Amino acid sequence: MKLNTICVQGGYTPGNGEPRQIPIVQSTTFKYSTSEDMGKLFDLEASGYFYTRLQNPTNDYVAAKIAELEGGTAAMLTSSGQAANFFALFNICSCGDHIVSSSSIYGGTFNLIDVTMRKMGIEATFVAPDCTEEELAAAFRPNTKAVFGETIANPALTVLDIEKFAKAAHDHGVPLIVDNTFATPVNCRPIEWGADIVTHSTTKYMDGHGACVGGAIVDSGKFDWMAHADKFPGLCTPDESYHGVTYAEKFGQAGAFITKCTVQLMRDLGCIQAPQHAFILNLGLESLHVRMARHCENAQAVAEFLQSHPNVTWVTYPGLPGDKYHEQAKKYLPGGSCGVVSFGVKGGRKAAETFMKHLKLAAIETHVADARTCCLHPASSTHRQMNDEQLVAAGVSPDLVRLSCGLEDKEDLIADLRQALDQV
Numbered sequence: 001m002k003l004n005t006i007c008v009q010g011g012y013t014p015g016n017g018e019p020r021q022i023p024i025v026q027s028t029t030f031k032y033s034t035s036e037d038m039g040k041l042f043d044l045e046a047s048g049y050f051y052t053r054l055q056n057p058t059n060d061y062v063a064a065k066i067a068e069l070e071g072g073t074a075a076m077l078t079s080s081g082q083a084a085n086f087f088a089l090f091n092i093c094s095c096g097d098h099i100v101s102s103s104s105i106y107g108g109t110f111n112l113i114d115v116t117m118r119k120m121g122i123e124a125t126f127v128a129p130d131c132t133e134e135e136l137a138a139a140f141r142p143n144t145k146a147v148f149g150e151t152i153a154n155p156a157l158t159v160l161d162i163e164k165f166a167k168a169a170h171d172h173g174v175p176l177i178v179d180n181t182f183a184t185p186v187n188c189r190p191i192e193w194g195a196d197i198v199t200h201s202t203t204k205y206m207d208g209h210g211a212c213v214g215g216a217i218v219d220s221g222k223f224d225w226m227a228h229a230d231k232f233p234g235l236c237t238p239d240e241s242y243h244g245v246t247y248a249e250k251f252g253q254a255g256a257f258i259t260k261c262t263v264q265l266m267r268d269l270g271c272i273q274a275p276q277h278a279f280i281l282n283l284g285l286e287s288l289h290v291r292m293a294r295h296c297e298n299a300q301a302v303a304e305f306l307q308s309h310p311n312v313t314w315v316t317y318p319g320l321p322g323d324k325y326h327e328q329a330k331k332y333l334p335g336g337s338c339g340v341v342s343f344g345v346k347g348g349r350k351a352a353e354t355f356m357k358h359l360k361l362a363a364i365e366t367h368v369a370d371a372r373t374c375c376l377h378p379a380s381s382t383h384r385q386m387n388d389e390q391l392v393a394a395g396v397s398p399d400l401v402r403l404s405c406g407l408e409d410k411e412d413l414i415a416d417l418r419q420a421l422d423q424v
């Protein structure tokens, strides 16, 4: 099926007389006739549900849709995007291991890798997304277990050269994990460019209505864990907590990664998405293809308007000819990139504050990728404790405004931006 059809109908096919919409299985637990029946689930001899901390049918319908959208073999939902990235990395990295990551990633993920995972004994080397192949190769160590990047980085709007990162990862016998939150599978399917695992903050465009925090992990099924068994003992040697099951043998390339992540990490860490949230996420997915086109159309018009306004000093949007990542966007994101635009207000921090104060339609929020346009001036909100020099060092200029274009009429958005810029 085409992507548009998968958005609407993927993941769930009701049988005769069954509900048309996916059922919300609002149950923590599942009933069995005999202990032997349930025992088979605990031995991973049979598939089925026993406790919603690990798996729930509603979540699995939605995960199956996301797997289809990304062209993967298996997927799972998590309680947040943070949990998705942590689980994807921690499923193959443990104390003493090392990760290579693009330095241009969401701040929360940077903290996760650079602070929290470091405390767990997992080291990381950050590389500039535009580094040469030689520089990228130099970042690897014998204990490197994964490479990480974002298709379109939040908030820098860097477009990842997925093929370059995938090649480096595969040359070193490890998978490439790509966070595809901003692009969504409507605009880019990283697996087609060589990514092995794809993650999402479904909180963003997939939900699209600012209703539910959530995440997803998709496995391409393409990475041959057994060919690199020495690097991935968690997948390639027996798990004694499941009576000696070896995931890569029992579930094969297509299923090993998500099965281990579900039955081991979800069992022990329990960051499951609530079935109610999975249901709401699915409502968002049903219109993802329609919404992404409008988000991109609005962002393109807004970016072009901003470029022409005398009170705007610079605009970053991959859809703009002349943008640093325009050529890369044409390759990886030919149908559009995302709805987020960054720009600088002439006059720096004070001028940007004045601009923000006069916005009427665009709401001030830390959120992005919502149906409603929202806007953030980091220097006066999330990063307000930093002086101008510290901001520049953190890669956030004092004049930077991040605008997430929603689904309103683009003429209304431009009129709102124009009247606020005219006050500066």
Ligand SMILES: Cc1ncc(COP(=O)(O)O)c(C=O)c1O
Pocket (backbone or CB within 6 Å): 080, 081, 082, 083, 085, 106, 108, 109, 150, 154, 179, 181, 182, 200, 201, 202, 203, 213, 214, 215
């Ligand atoms: C690209 C990206 N990945 C992951 C996350 C974390 O997702 P969540 O807020 O759902 O935990 C975010 C949040 O903004 C994000 O932008």
